[in-house]
Amino acid sequence: MMPAPEGLLFGLAGIPHSCSDDSSLQAVGQVRRLGLEALELEFVQGLKMGPETAGRVRLAALNHRVKLSAHAPYFINLNAEDRGQKMQSQDLLLNALRLASAAGATDLVFHAGYYGSRSPEETYKNIKHSLQEVLSIARSEKIAARLRVETMGKKKQFGSLDEVLSLCRELEGLLPCLDFAHIFAREGRINSYRDFLQVIKKVEKKLGRSALKKAHIHISGVKYNQTGELKHLNLEESEFRYDEWLQALDDAGVAGTVICESPSLETDALMLKNLYHSLREKRIDSGSGE
Ligand SMILES: [Zn+2]
Structure with missing residues (x-):
């Protein structure tokens, strides 16, 4: 089946479990072999990738x-109280x-x-x-x-949905990464078809339709308490209603990339991709396509 134009691509963050080593280069090929379409390179513990590897990863992709x-x-903190730390964070981000x-x-x-x-x-x-700098x-x-x-997802972290959308509206060149597990965990709400549609409509209202057509989305199951997110879970083990969530994304015509951050990585990513495409086919079969 041809991938539907303007739809969502599915991928994972880091290195698939099915890779025999932990290189990003191998991960790119493995993502494709698994039937996935996107990969988020994890620089989360520091910028360890050299320029030569970066060039090879680019070509492989x-x-x-x-x-x-x-x-x-x-460890970036653009609100660090120490001026030096704030400047280091800006450098690191750049x-x-x-x-x-x-x-x-x-x-x-x-x-x-x-x-x-x-x-x-x-x-x-x-x-x-x-960020302006x-x-x-x-x-x-x-x-x-x-x-x-x-x-x-944690209440001590800057990054509620409203904060992120306002910042993106104010700063040219800044876009949101919508982590729906975090949005859910932060307040323990936003977990129904209607809630998800409301979030999507809010993004559209604040940033315009174009933001929905080039969305970047994170998803996983999540464990949380009154402080917000505690840890990521596989989707089946969590309360997160991913079927309603995918339906809302599809009905609202959201396009872009979905990165799965469940501990199971490719298992959940593939499950979501398959579910998404079966929802789309159903919609097309029933003649309710756009
Ligand atoms: Zn993140």
């Missing part, structure tokens, strides 16, 4: 037609963006930072200012990869 994104290091671009990734996802002792309003201002350098260097600020 082109050959295998795998859509690449990347994830910046976890270097991650340069590396992502060199490796052929179209998007770099990052966690913006923590509130610490600051109010959400003050944190928002600080992060906005830090990063975006301006990225523009002057004409870096091709786009920055994607992620919706975060």
Whole structure:
């Protein structure tokens, strides 16, 4: 079957379990062999990939037609109280963006930072200012990869849906990474077809229809408590209603990339991909296609 135009591509973050080693290069080929279409390179523990490997990963992705994104290091905090730490975070984000671009990734996802002792309003201002500087350098260097600020699952982390959408609306060149497991875990809500549609409509209202046509999405099962996200789970082990979620994405015509971050990686990614395509076929069969 030909992949439907304008639909969602499915992939995973990191290295598939079925890979015999932990190289990103092998991961690209394996993603395609598994029947998946996207891979998020994990720079989460630091920028360890050299320029030569980045070039090879880029070529492999082109050959295998795998859509690449990347994830910046976890220790970035654009709201760090220490000025030096804040500047290091900006540098690290820029270097991650340069590396992502060199490796052929179209998007770099990052966690913006923590509130610490600051109010959400003050944190928002600080992060906005830090990002303005990063975006301006990225523009002057004409870096091709786009920055994607992620919706975060822990309440101590900056990145509610509203914060992320406002920031993206205000800063040219900044796009969201919609992590629906995080959006769910942060408040323990947003877990029905209607809730998911509301989130999607909000994205459209704040950022325009184009944001839905080039969405970058993270998903996994999730364990949470009153502080928000605790850990990722496989979808079957979690309360997350992924069937209603996929139906909402399809009905709203969302296109782009879905990256699976369940512990089972390819198992959940493939399950979602298959479910998504069966929903689409049903829609086309019943004549309710757009
Ligand atoms: Zn993340």
